[in-house]
Amino acid sequence: MISVQAFNQLNRVLEQKTGISLAKNKRDIVGSRLSSRLRATQCESYNEYYHFIISEKGSNELSTFIDKMTTHETYFFRExxxxxxxxxxxxxxxxxxxxxxxxxxxxxxxxxxxxxxxxxxxxxxxxxxxxxxxxxxxxxxxxxxxxxxxxxxxxxxxxxxxxxxxxxxxxxxxxxxxxxxxxxxxxxxxxxxxxxxxxxxxxxxxxxxxxxxxxxxxxxxxxxxxxxxxxxxxxxxxxxxxxxxxxxxxxxxxxxxxxxxxxxxx
Ligand SMILES: C[S@@+](CC[C@H](N)C(=O)[O-])C[C@H]1O[C@@H](n2cnc3c(N)ncnc32)[C@H](O)[C@@H]1O
Structure with missing residues (x-):
């Protein structure tokens, strides 16, 4: 489970990069959206994942993080x-x-x-x-x-x-x-x-x-x-x-x- 501290840290990164800030009640959703990324990056906690994406080594992962946190649904001739x-x-x-x-x-x-x-x-x-x-x-x-x-x-x-x-x-x-x-x-x-x-x-x-x-x-x-x-x-x-x-x-x-x-x- 993602801690309040890790959620706030990750939410701050998201806000700095996109302007989007997630409500507190989205904490569990963020946790589940990122769980596969923890495995993929071999981070043992959300806190470690946060430090990884703000590091130089994690710059590619930062873009994946933004993708995971945002909604991209679209289709031809929508509306x-x-x-x-x-x-x-x-x-x-x-x-x-x-x-x-x-x-x-x-x-x-x-x-x-x-x-x-x-x-x-x-x-x-x-x-x-x-x-x-x-x-x-x-x-x-x-x-x-x-x-x-x-x-x-x-x-x-x-x-x-x-x-x-x-x-x-x-x-x-x-x-x-x-x-x-x-x-x-x-x-x-x-x-x-x-x-x-x-x-x-x-x-x-x-x-x-x-x-x-x-x-x-x-x-x-x-x-x-x-x-x-x-x-x-x-x-x-x-x-x-x-x-x-x-x-x-x-x-x-x-x-x-x-x-x-x-x-x-x-
Ligand atoms: C739900 S899609 C909308 C796609 C399309 N306009 C439509 O209506 O089908 C929202 C898109 O907004 C993008 N987005 C979020 N924050 C953004 C920002 N600050 N600047 C540009 N695009 C952003 C997301 O990456 C996502 O692809």
């Missing part, structure tokens, strides 16, 4: 009604300027970014567009760059896009699928922290910031929202997760639908 909204909005009001740039902020393993990419390619195949995905987790970003997904998850991709943009794996990739070269080459992924984003030097027409704010306290949520909204172009669209909200009405955003906003000031 499908938001993608339907994006599609019909872009059809009705096609952008006047190209390239169109979209950002999947907290992209996890890339399904969200590739879902946006399929819509953009379908509508604007003869224009330029690009989707950027960022996440704090090195493992998920490496998986997003690889773009190999379990074939069972392709069922979430609408038929039309599946036919045009998904490729079934053969041989060593049996049981997987990927996306076409055109989709993959227009998606770029990088490791970045939403509390202090530094890798993206662009402003965006579309930003998905979904299912990540819930992990932060109110102050950090506001900081993340400000970091993200300042990178949204005038008239650009912001999508939040269905269980997330802006908390306060903002003068720079107009709600188009619950969890979907348009930037109204530069």
């Amino acid at each position: 499908a009604s938001q993608f339907e909204f994006l599609l019909s909005y872009l059809k009705d009001k096609p952008p006047k300027r190209f390239p169109i740039r979209a950002w999947s902020a907290a992209s996890s393993t890339g399904e969200e970014a590739y879902s946006i990419a399929m819509i953009l390619e379908d509508l604007f195949y003869n224009h330029s567009w690009h989707v950027y995905g960022t996440d704090i987790s090195e493992t998920t970003i490496a998986m997003a760059q690889e773009a190999l997904f379990a074939i069972s998850t392709v069922s979430k991709v609408p038929k039309k896009y599946k036919k045009s943009y998904c490729l079934k794996g053969y041989g060593v990739h049996d049981g997987s699928f990927s996306v076409t070269k055109q989709i993959k080459s227009n998606c770029t992924f990088s490791v970045d922290n939403l509390l202090a984003p530094s890798t993206l030097d662009y402003s965006f027409d579309i930003i998905f910031l979904r299912n990540v704010l819930i992990y932060f306290d109110e102050t950090k949520q506001l900081k993340i929202l400000n970091n993200v909204i300042k990178r949204l172009n005038h008239a650009g669209l912001l999508f939040l997760g269905h269980s997330e909200s802006l908390r306060y009405k903002r003068d720079d955003l107009k709600m188009l639908q619950p969890c979907i906003y348009k930037k109204i000031s530069p």
